[in-house]
Amino acid sequence: MRVLICPDKFAGTLTAVEAADAVAAGWHDQAPHDQLTRLPLSDGGPGFVDALAGPTGGRRVAVPTLDPLGRPVDGEILLVDDPATPTAYVESAQACGLHLLTPAERDPKHTTSYGLGVLLLAAVEHGARRVVVGLGGSATNDAGAGMLTAIGVTPLDTAGYALPYGGGALAAAESLEGSPRLRGVELVAATDVDNPLTGLHGASNVYGPQKGADRGDVLLLDAALERFASVLVAGLPGCPPQLPALPGAGAAGGLGAALLALGGRCESGIALVTRLIGLDAALDAADLVITGEGSFDHQSLRGKVVAGVAGAARDRGLPCVVLAGQVATGRREAAAAGVTETYALVDHFGGETGGGLEQALARPAEGLRRIAARLAGQWSR
Incomplete structure (x- = not known):
């Protein structure tokens, strides 16, 4: 058998x-x-790098980063030396994962995706020309605002001050400052879901409760993500105008939207993993x-x-x-x-x-x- x-x-x-x-x-x-x-498989969530490390023959590089509350945590990137396009595989859950927080610490109004930006910059510094980001299992609901800050794009309020971290603060988003320090790398979001960013099937409504959001939080966060999406569309050149409705934009608390806004594309996480292994x-x-x-x-x-x-x-x-x-x-x-x-x-x-x-x-x-x-x-x- x-x-x-x-x-x-x-x-x-x-x-x-x-x-x-x-x-x-x-x-x-x-x-x-x-x-x-x-x-062993992964759809982009926790275990993404583990599933790909052996079959791809990639090199694992340790990268110190930050968890959803800004505390130091160990991360890593997987580098595959493809002669045509050197590729790095990054697991968002290593920096944004729900498993990094105790139940009492879970509050998507305040958790941040900043640590994922640290991993992205490390991938670029190691020479990657394509970065594949596994999305899933996140504790964040900030539409990648923290990640964008880490790579050089800071969300600002109406007075021109940088916003605090977390999805709740995005309700005051007005503009962006800076540009992404990604050297033109190709971005691929390996998504585990096809949810849009906002609305009944969006990131806040569907996944917010498991991250610690009550009903009032969900309504606040959904409105905040809608406002931030309009800021991304206006402030990032090439950002799709229909960003909030795109399939996969709601993945990992809206990290999918941030990657799409940066010119990336979504790909089925399970399809990508199964092909590579x-x-x-x-x-x-x-x-x-x-x-x-x-x-x-x-x-x-x-x-x-x-x-x-x-x-x-x-x-x-x-x-x-x-x-x-x-x-x-x-x-x-x-x-x-x-x-x-x-x-x-x-x-x-x-x-x-x-x-x-x-x-x-x-x-x-x-x-x-x-x-x-x-x-x-x-x-x-």
């Missing part, structure tokens, strides 16, 4: 690499002679595909890892099993996306102890290993 194991991260508990290792260990416990291929060839050689993530829900089917993997498996007539911390997608919807079966850690532990969610968060690797062993007993030849 040839089994391809290609999960995303289990947010807050396991990296994609750790999840893949746990599944492989469980399958091997039950069916040691089967052929297992591990390809050779997922298609691995799928062609597989009998069964196992993927997964922390929560398999309606957002999973909008450009995320599970949707990309399941769709590719469906197109090849391959069965695809999804393992997740929680499953909130109906069987019919999952089947339409190419998913054959789903298994939840919450259900696995709930049946044993009655404390499913608590145990799933505390023992995710153990749960994945045991579910995978059970799957091997059902599927292995």
Whole structure:
């Protein structure tokens, strides 16, 4: 049996690499002679650099940067010496990630994307001519205002003073000062979502609550991003006039909008990763595909890892099993996306102890290993 194991991260508990290792260990416990291929994935969010480092043969360069509250944090860029276009891969979550804050610290009115700008400048200084920015898992909702400040473009208020950091301050945005110190590099936003910047499906309404915003905050932030978008359109040469409505502009709290305003383009994060790591060839050689993530829900089917993997498996007539911390997608919807079966850690532990969610968060690797062993007993030849 040839089994391809290609999960995303289990947010807050396991990296994609750790999840893949746990599944492989469980399958091997039950069916040691089967052929297992591990390809940890990312849709642009946390784990983006990890997923690409091995397959691309790139060089990882440590870059000290800042977290969403301006505190020092370790970051890195991945440099790939393409003779035609030297490329750097940057993971926004290393500087802007929600996982960098405690629940009590989460407040998108004040968190900043400044640290991502530090990573971008480092990529330029190391000679990159193309910078691919993985977007996802952010704690920010500032439409990239902090990032722009770090690269030389400072948002100003009506009096000409620099705005404080955070999405809330953008309600007073009036103009921009300076120009981006990016030396004309090509920018690519590897997005995990296709949301616009503002409106009912925009960054603030859809993702603000998980970053600590209450309903009043969401309304304030949405209005602030709308105002800042008009400032970007007026102040950055070449910025698309329809910026707030562009697909992907709302990715990572509006970082997508800032990259588009700088002349960048959006690309599906999962499509980019799967192309670079050779997922298609691995799928062609597989009998069964196992993927997964922390929560398999309606957002999973909008450009995320599970949707990309399941769709590719469906197109090849391959069965695809999804393992997740929680499953909130109906069987019919999952089947339409190419998913054959789903298994939840919450259900696995709930049946044993009655404390499913608590145990799933505390023992995710153990749960994945045991579910995978059970799957091997059902599927292995």
